[in-house]
Amino acid sequence: MTKIQKVADLAGVSTATVSRALAGKPSVSPATRSRVEAAARELDYVVSASASSLASGKTRNVGVVVPFIDSWFYVSVLKGIQRSLADAGYDLTLYHLDPHAGDGQPRPDNPRRRRLFDEFLRRGRVDALIAVSLELDRAELESLTAINKPVVGIGGPLPGIQTLSLDDHEVAKLAVEHLLALGHRSIAHIAGDQDFEIDFHLPAHRREGWEDALSGVGLTADPSLLRTADFTIAGGYDATLQLLGDPRISPTAVFAASDEMAIGAMLAARDLGRSVPGDLSVIGIDGHELSDFFGLTTVDQFPEVQGRHAVEILLHQLDGDRPEPGNEDLPYELVVRKSTGPPPAAAVSAS
Amino acid sequence: MTKIQKVADLAGVSTATVSRALAGKPSVSPATRSRVEAAARELDYVVSASASSLASGKTRNVGVVVPFIDSWFYVSVLKGIQRSLADAGYDLTLYHLDPHAGDGQPRPDNPRRRRLFDEFLRRGRVDALIAVSLELDRAELESLTAINKPVVGIGGPLPGIQTLSLDDHEVAKLAVEHLLALGHRSIAHIAGDQDFEIDFHLPAHRREGWEDALSGVGLTADPSLLRTADFTIAGGYDATLQLLGDPRISPTAVFAASDEMAIGAMLAARDLGRSVPGDLSVIGIDGHELSDFFGLTTVDQFPEVQGRHAVEILLHQLDGDRPEPGNEDLPYELVVRKSTGPPPAAAVSAS
């Protein structure tokens, strides 16, 4: 392995100058810089990450913690993060804390989780951290502030930390208002179930958005029009089977808390011989890659952009900018496709 | 930050002993060991990753290179890798080399790719590397062997490197033979398109498996029964529309090179009023999470297990075991669900 001294010798300068030249510091004359660069290239020299980190205290590596790595949303966010980080010359160390695998609630005594906070993050392997949909308890927040490294959270709020999050309440309201504007009055909701409440009560916020949009036009959310599912296509399918099979209700539209559940709803409607949107309108939230294929109307939340934005903030903080604790709302956008339309004439006249 | 000297002081031993005790070395008396552990706990001490790496040459970090991070297969492999690595106390640094974003073919001059091999991997940030579906050229293979770190490839073969791979030819043959055994004689194939040939010619191998299975029973693969698509549901849907719309052919079954394309085929058949498997049988390859929901018959390739297995091999090599260059076949399994059945009676009598 070639080390810095050799490069210094070949270039006829000191190791300090080599270090400066290669780090792109301004205080190096152009001539020297190019001689050093030539020598480094000649010798195929690459700085040792550990030596550099030890001496400088910087790793050029960012940790990312996600609750799931096999769900579309998190993967999209991760993709955005990875791209931006790579472009900035940073590595990305991936940590996974599956709340469904016991990495969730029982915080104080969850070994995986403790280990992440007590060991992995404190080994000094990362310069900063991005926490996606992680609700942290007091102790964890303290660990984070104790290591004194920039942290940005996607999903929030998190006290003392800069976070980005979607206004789930407003997003849901927008989706339901789209249906109301089309004339729907019996709007069912497929909410995320308990297991996902860990993410800052996302299911509850979206459910409340549904309720509020309805009361906005003088309607009350009918509990029998509410079903919960696990955010998957299969879950949405089952929930819709229940909704459409119940003779006591007759929803003309379904608002699902995720695109995957909405797609499940579309498939269920079709299997029951109901046309979408002729007999039933369906809307989701996400901007999932499949929503275009299925012609699903949705509220896009641009997860990849979320990841990119988080990195941007982090890089600023690493550049020395002061963090601005608090929560920033993320952009979203209603994308109307073919799964929503006016309610069937029968329903309108009946109401 | 607490450092090792403080722990040594508190425990009344030298820093060398603290290092040994905490690293679990055998040459420490039980009494000393527990005193050191207590002191470390008391002081909330965690070793500095960079100092440790610099002194020992080991990072306890593994690099993983994937071509895509937003496709089901790679995410599943990644999940398996991440879990196993975390359990073994290793971190995982994620590198992404998108062949579709110009990170593919033009190897010698692709900056992203060069940078990964020339810089990132040589900075000494990782102890080992897992390359998923990466076909490496001579120069890259040399870089890898030059850094003299364990490497295992998923997808292969790669000269001089230990690889794991699916026997795509056999897997495809099995899928088609399943259809043949049910009595099908007109079997279409939706192959992966050119863009994916980069992965060790996976599309070609699967297509050849289709051809060979057919010739095994004296049939010839009809070129008009072959379509290509991009491995997505939408792609499979379109391809199937073409296949079923062409009046000159009348396939009774479709073998798709991936589950997502197979699901697209099922949806297309349904939209055209053909029942699956009544009018058309469909089989895929993957074991995708959606295949169960759609009742898709498939050949499962257990991607998560692939990831776990790769880590297992790596850890052995890291433990000092000699690598065994060469390729190892991965397990697969035919999973019969409801998308395949005998061909319609009309087709059978017509043949």
Added chain:
DNA sequence: GTGAAAGCGCTAACAT
């Protein structure tokens, strides 16, 4: 089984 001491390879004052 434990300690002393010599690095690991680089960066950052400080000096010039």
Added chain:
DNA sequence: ATGTTAGCGCTTTCAC
């Protein structure tokens, strides 16, 4: 603009 030097915090011979 460049060189000198003192670490960064740990691990690992080598002694004992």
